[in-house]
Each structure stands twice: as structure tokens, then as C-alpha cells.
Amino acid sequence: MNSICEQPAMLNSDDWQDMEPLLSVQNLSKFYAPGKGCGNVSFDLYPGEVLGIVGESGSGKSTLLNSLSARLVPDEGHVIYRSEQFGELDLYQGEESLRRQLMRSEWGIVHQHPRDGLRMNVSAGANIGERLMAVGERHYSEIRQRAIEWLQAVEIDASRIDDRPSQFSGGMQQRLQIARNLVTHPRLIFMDEPTGGLDVSVQARLLDLLRNLVAQLGLSVIIVTHDLAVARLLAHRLMVMRRGEVVETGLTDQVLDDPQHPYTQLLVSSILQN
Amino acid sequence: MTTMIDVRGVEKSFTLHNQGGASFSVLERAQLQVASAECVVLHGQSGAGKSTLLKALYANYAVDGGSIELRDGKQMVDITTALPRRILALRERTVGYVSQFLRVIPRVPTLEVVMQPLLDLGVERAVCQAKAEDLLSRLNVPQRLWSLSPSTFSGGEQQRVNIARGFIVDYPILLLDEPTASLDASNRKVVVQLINEAKARGAAIVGIFHDEDVREAVADRLVDIRAL
Ligand SMILES: Nc1ncnc2c1ncn2[C@@H]1O[C@H](COP(=O)(O)OP(=O)(O)OP(=O)(O)O)[C@@H](O)[C@H]1O
Ligand SMILES: Nc1ncnc2c1ncn2[C@@H]1O[C@H](COP(=O)(O)OP(=O)(O)OP(=O)(O)O)[C@@H](O)[C@H]1O
Numbered sequence A: 001m002n003s004i005c006e007q008p009a010m011l012n013s014d015d016w017q018d019m020e021p022l023l024s025v026q027n028l029s030k031f032y033a034p035g036k037g038c039g040n041v042s043f044d045l046y047p048g049e050v051l052g053i054v055g056e057s058g059s060g061k062s063t064l065l066n067s068l069s070a071r072l073v074p075d076e077g078h079v080i081y082r083s084e085q086f087g088e089l090d091l092y093q094g095e096e097s098l099r100r101q102l103m104r105s106e107w108g109i110v111h112q113h114p115r116d117g118l119r120m121n122v123s124a125g126a127n128i129g130e131r132l133m134a135v136g137e138r139h140y141s142e143i144r145q146r147a148i149e150w151l152q153a154v155e156i157d158a159s160r161i162d163d164r165p166s167q168f169s170g171g172m173q174q175r176l177q178i179a180r181n182l183v184t185h186p187r188l189i190f191m192d193e194p195t196g197g198l199d200v201s202v203q204a205r206l207l208d209l210l211r212n213l214v215a216q217l218g219l220s221v222i223i224v225t226h227d228l229a230v231a232r233l234l235a236h237r238l239m240v241m242r243r244g245e246v247v248e249t250g251l252t253d254q255v256l257d258d259p260q261h262p263y264t265q266l267l268v269s270s271i272l273q274n
Numbered sequence B: 001m002t003t004m005i006d007v008r009g010v011e012k013s014f015t016l017h018n019q020g021g022a023s024f025s026v027l028e029r030a031q032l033q034v035a036s037a038e039c040v041v042l043h044g045q046s047g048a049g050k051s052t053l054l055k056a057l058y059a060n061y062a063v064d065g066g067s068i069e070l071r072d073g074k075q076m077v078d079i080t081t082a083l084p085r086r087i088l089a090l091r092e093r094t095v096g097y098v099s100q101f102l103r104v105i106p107r108v109p110t111l112e113v114v115m116q117p118l119l120d121l122g123v124e125r126a127v128c129q130a131k132a133e134d135l136l137s138r139l140n141v142p143q144r145l146w147s148l149s150p151s152t153f154s155g156g157e158q159q160r161v162n163i164a165r166g167f168i169v170d171y172p173i174l175l176l177d178e179p180t181a182s183l184d185a186s187n188r189k190v191v192v193q194l195i196n197e198a199k200a201r202g203a204a205i206v207g208i209f210h211d212e213d214v215r216e217a218v219a220d221r222l223v224d225i226r227a228l
């Protein structure tokens, strides 16, 4: 059954014509061994755009995401980021400290496993507050207030602010990780399988939340997922990877409903679609 | 008379790579011009390519050749070459698409599902809600369902929610793929009214309707899509 997707909203779509890309990726390659990694990837990401990266296990999705987000130095190519604070940056040409500063302020990174993105032994409030302090917020009451607001935004009861993430369910931990990332109002978020380990009902809730936050805040997102339903719900555009190469790219519903490449056709047909 | 849709020389074939690479052509040199305040009905046997053409008009299907221009204000935009974000912007305010299937978003209540496209345009919530309620009432979706997610609704109820959603924004271009299939006569009548109201405000409409009555009530012109 081919029904058209419920397309994710694009905020300020009137501005599409004047915008410059937030991120320009040029011939990016990172290989661990032949066919293992990602090669020759180029694309532009515009403000407010959500790009989904899909493909089979081992196709190089995480490798690509890590190379884009300054966590893995590529063998070749450039990642140009237009920073609010520092202007146009060629990521891997600049200082390491600059990249670290971006990660704390203009960027957010949501890991598949919340424990990789949270500090499990400090309170939920401190997890959120830490990001604020990293960008210079010093007033305790202000930090606590913002932490409460963000807990509520991700549908965690404010009374849990002093609990540690280890006392939270997996879905709550994931929502806390998202709050921790969003509190500094980043412009660009990288997510690797953010709904990976969660049950279906918890996933649905998280997806709905993510979808609304992304639209409200006009965030740009690059999201890796093997779940095509997640991709359809969140991504404006898709990139399909296989053995380290991008084999197809385009508007999400076009790629899923009218796939051109043999591999994309296989990927789409092997999934029960609603 | 303003041209809203201009399709020229469109070619579309499908290649099923995982079924021995079978390839077949569905559209060859397809032409279609639709003016504002006009409703064109695509006609032809099952499998002829009616839905394929409609999906191509929404850029949901890619085409192999030709051009598909849609009017966006003073400009004509060729969606066969436009960037994804350009197409998404067109879909937000210029071109609407209604099929018989609702893609349900988990957890989201019916009223929100219907309002969303208008909310996304930045229209005040109260205005969106009033319009959504009006459409749902007209389409006889019982009020007790409005606060529930349509995921558990019957096929016909989902279809009517989908129609309400499709008509919430006054799109200058509307694409309708059998929106009345399996609706009863009284609901079909409501859809006919909605279509004629859209036409009266100047919308260009391309539709597929198997129901003879509906076709007669809305069509200005039939266009034959022939099976190849
Ligand atoms: N640090 C590393 N050293 C050596 N090989 C690696 C390393 N990290 C990844 N690889 C290999 O590179 C390839 C791509 O891995 P990557 O993690 O990018 O895949 P993926 O698409 O994210 O897969 P998955 O969906 O399973 O997460 C794999 O074959 C993997 O084994
Ligand atoms: N995504 C697709 N992949 C492969 N083939 C497709 C795809 N979509 C449509 N087709 C094929 O294209 C041809 C035309 O289909 P289409 O849905 O446009 O017909 P239709 O005229 O709308 O028919 P009906 O009246 O039965 O709805 C059919 O042979 C169909 O199987």
C-alpha cells in the first residue's frame, strides 16, 4: 500500500531561498579497511532540515555520523560548518578546542545508549545543568529553573529532578539525554539510533516528542536509523548507504515509495510498511 | 485563466531490480494542463497509471523525463528538478494530496492530526481548531472521537479524518486519489461539496474518482490515461 507520508513540518519554509547551508560536506571518506567505513560522501544540510541516514548494519552510518560531528578524523574531505560564534569553519582544519566548544554549545549529540550521553552518577538536574554551566551560566536558581522546564518539555515529572538517571527507565533516560542536549539551544543535532533499545510504545512517545521539538525549535538534525518508519516520520531527506557508499538520496517519501537503486528496493520491500 | 499545473512529455517507467530487473513503462509523453478553478478527472482502466501521474504531481514518485511545473505565486516551479526543501515548501502551502489512506501518527489525537498542516503554516491555534471541528462535523466524524488517535478507527472513519486534514489548508492545487472510495452516499456528497467549494475559491484540482456520480458532480474535464 502506497500512502503518502505525513511529512515532517519545516519551519520557516518561506526562507528556503535565501538560506546558506549550515553544513557542507565535500568528498568525505573514512575507511578502516576496504569497504569498511564510508567513502566519497557529499551533501549540504540547510537550517531546519532533518536528514536521515539509513542502510544495513555495517554500511558505515555511524562512521559517517562520527566523522561529521568531529568525533572521528576522516581520511579525506571537508566538513564546512557555518557557526554562529565562529563563522565559517573547516572542521578538521581548525583547533581541537574549537570542535569541543561547538559540541558543548551549538551542537547536540544523542547517543543510542543513554549511558554514553549521560552522567549516570549525578542527578537528572545536574545532567541538564552541566551543559548550561559549560556555556557560562552561573546562577544556581536559574540553572535549576531551566532544568525543571526541560524535564517538563521531555515529559519527565519535575519532582524527579534530584534522582539519578540510573533510577530512570530506558525511555526516560533517553528523554533526559535529549533535554540535556537541547537546553543550550543547539542548532545542529546528531543522533545515532535514538530509539534503538526502546519498546514500541515508548518509541512512539519519544518520536512524537522529537518530531515536535525539532519543528518548534527549527533544529537541523542528522539522524542514523535502520528503522524506515522512524525515518519516514522524522526525516525530510534520506541518504541510503551500502558498504560505505551512498547509493541513493532524495526526498524521504520519494526514496521510500519509488526507490530507484536495487539495494533501496530490497531494503524497502523487506520491511512491512504501514 | 491562470495555468496552475503544466505537465509536458512526462516519462515514467518502473524497474523491479529484485524481480529479475523487469522494466515497464507506465507514462509516455504524458501531458496535462490545469487552470485555476478547474477540476480535471483522470480516467482510465485499473493499472493505467492514474495514481502514478498524481504521485508524480506531488513529487512522491520521480519521473524519468519531461517536466512538471506547479504554480507557486508568480513562479512556475519544475518539481522534477527542484531541491527537496523546495518541494517540501510547496507541499506546505501550495499543493495538497489526499488519498484514501491515512498514515497514522502514533499517539496524536484526531483533532491535532487534522489541524497540523494549518498549524505548521503559523496560523493561530484557535482558528485551526475551529476549522478542524467544522470539517470533522461536516464529514460526520462523531465528536467523541476527536480526542482519540485515529489508529483504532474504522477504515471509513480514517478516510474521513484524512479528507478533513486534506482540506484544512486552502491549497491552490489539490490532488485527490479516490478520496470517496468506500464512503456512503451522504459522506460522498459532503466531499463533493468540499471539492466544489475549493474550486469556487480558485483551486486547481486533479482527481481520480471511480464513482460516476462524484465524477459528474465535480469534473470540468476528463483526461484519459491509457494503459501502455
Ligand atoms: N574502530 C573501528 N575499527 C575497525 N573497523 C571498524 C571500526 N568501527 C567500525 N568499523 C567497521 O566499519 C564498518 C562500518 O561500521 P559502522 O559502525 O559505521 O556501521 P553502521 O552502518 O553504523 O552499522 P550498525 O547499523 O550495525 O550500527 C563495519 O564493517 C565495522 O566493522
Ligand atoms: N512504486 C511502484 N513500483 C513499481 N510499480 C509500480 C509502483 N507504483 C505503481 N506501479 C505500477 O504502475 C502501474 C500503474 O499503477 P497506478 O497505481 O498508477 O494505476 P492506476 O491507474 O491508479 O490503477 P487503479 O485504478 O487500479 O488505482 C501498475 O502496473 C503498477 O503496478
Ligand SMILES: [Mg+2]
Pocket: A061, A062, A063, A192
Ligand atoms: Mg551504527
Ligand SMILES: [Mg+2]
Pocket: B050, B051, B052, B208
Ligand atoms: Mg490508482
